[in-house]
Amino acid sequence: ATLTARAAGWSDSPESAKSATGYEAEQRTLTADELSFTPASREFIAASTPVEPVTISGHDPAKMGNLTVKYKGVDGTAYTASTNPPSKVGTYEIWVELQEGGVYYKPTQTAVTLSGNFTITKRANAVAFTEPKESFVNGETVSFTATATDGTPTYSYAGRDGTAYGPSDTPPTAIGSYTVTAAVAESGNYLAGTATHNFSITAKAVASIVVTPPNKTTYVVGQELDTAGMSVAVTYNDGARETIMASQLAEKGVEITGFDSTAVSAGQTVTVSFGGKSDTFTVTISGRTLES
Numbered sequence: 001a002t003l004t005a006r007a008a009g010w011s012d013s014p015e016s017a018k019s020a021t022g023y024e025a026e027q028r029t030l031t032a033d034e035l036s037f038t039p040a041s042r043e044f045i046a047a048s049t050p051v052e053p054v055t056i057s058g059h060d061p062a063k064m065g066n067l068t069v070k071y072k073g074v075d076g077t078a079y080t081a082s083t084n085p086p087s088k089v090g091t092y093e094i095w096v097e098l099q100e101g102g103v104y105y106k107p108t109q110t111a112v113t114l115s116g117n118f119t120i121t122k123r124a125n126a127v128a129f130t131e132p133k134e135s136f137v138n139g140e141t142v143s144f145t146a147t148a149t150d151g152t153p154t155y156s157y158a159g160r161d162g163t164a165y166g167p168s169d170t171p172p173t174a175i176g177s178y179t180v181t182a183a184v185a186e187s188g189n190y191l192a193g194t195a196t197h198n199f200s201i202t203a204k205a206v207a208s209i210v211v212t213p214p215n216k217t218t219y220v221v222g223q224e225l226d227t228a229g230m231s232v233a234v235t236y237n238d239g240a241r242e243t244i245m246a247s248q249l250a251e252k253g254v255e256i257t258g259f260d261s262t263a264v265s266a267g268q269t270v271t272v273s274f275g276g277k278s279d280t281f282t283v284t285i286s287g288r289t290l291e292s
Contacts, residue, residue: 045123067096074117089189091119125149125193127182132197137204137238142171144197146182150190153182160198175201206275207237213281214246220286225259225270232274244274261285 073079077090086092094116130145146153159165163176172178177200186192215229232244232254244252255273258280265285272279 045121069094069096086120089120089122091117093117122186122189122191123149125151125184125187125190127153127184127193127195129182129195129197132180132199134199136199136201137236138173138175138201139204140201140238142173142199142201144180144182146195148182148184148193150187151184151193153184153195156181156183172201175203202237204240205237206277207235209234209272209274209277209279211272211279211281217281217283218286219261219283221261221264221288223261225256225261225283227256232272232279234274259283 068083070081070083071079071086071092071094072081073086073090074093075091077092079086079088079090079092125148127146127148130147132144136142142157144155146155154169155171156167156169157165157172158167158179158181159172159176160179161177163174163178165172165174165176165178167181171180177198179196179198181194181196183194184190184192210233212229212231212233214225214227216226219225227246227249230246230249232249234242234244236242244254248254249256253274256270257273258268258270260268263285264287265283268283268285269280270283272281
């Protein structure tokens with residue numbers, strides 16, 4: 001917007017007025033060249049605090065009088081003229097009145113005014129996920145949390161990389177690859193905002209096993225493996241745990257390989273496998289001895 005400078009009630013005829021130092025000075029009309037208005041016209045971003053105050057360059061209260069800054073809404077913005085700066089979205093007029101009292105003024109003059117328009121626009125709405133998981137195990141509840149500068153996010157889910165799903169506000173449960181979108185709607189002072197995050201749902205699987213060796217770890221050539229006392233501690237990829245006891249090894253499908261008592265062995269490694277994971281323990285195979 002263009003700033004205007006106008007002197008109310010001025011006459012073009014020169015008169016004299018006394019300066020603050022006692023010297024005679026000619027009264028005359030202030031012009032736009034003598035005062036600059038900052039900001040003349042600019043765009044602000046909506047915030048919890050009002051727009052910063054204006055500054056007037058070239059203002060000398062002793063010669064020009066005191067100034068007052070005022071604001072009012074224009075172009076449909078409801079804001080009654082006030083000395084309080086606005087903070088909401090809208091278009092405003094801002095003007096500065098230099099009041100009677102300086103030596104440039106006639107006694108009947110009321111004000112010289114600088115004015116211009118400015119706007120306050122909606123600010124960006126930052127949306128961010130809080131520690132989002134990259135992967136869920138089938139059967140685990142899919143859930144996310146996000147925050148926004150303004151408003152409460154809503155969530156929608158869609159399949160990706162060949163997974164057919166949504167968009168839906170219901171979290172998926174099937175194995176596949178997905179994208180979650182957190183969104184907040186546009187509001188009075190904020191733009192709409194979104195954030196996305198990719199995740200997957202995978203099959204439940206064994207993450208690791210730890211074997212407790214059987215009670216018997218020393219054998220004589222020809223003896224069979226004795227699993228009494230042996231157990232397998234299983235950890236799954238969803239954090240679940242179970243312990244498979246010796247009596248359950250065959251039922252659960254635990255495989256034991258590497259035991260061979262056909263020959264003497266000082267340190268034979270026996271491998272226990274379950275769900276694609278394995279652990280080991282060591283046995284000793286001794287030769288037979290004659291007893292009298």
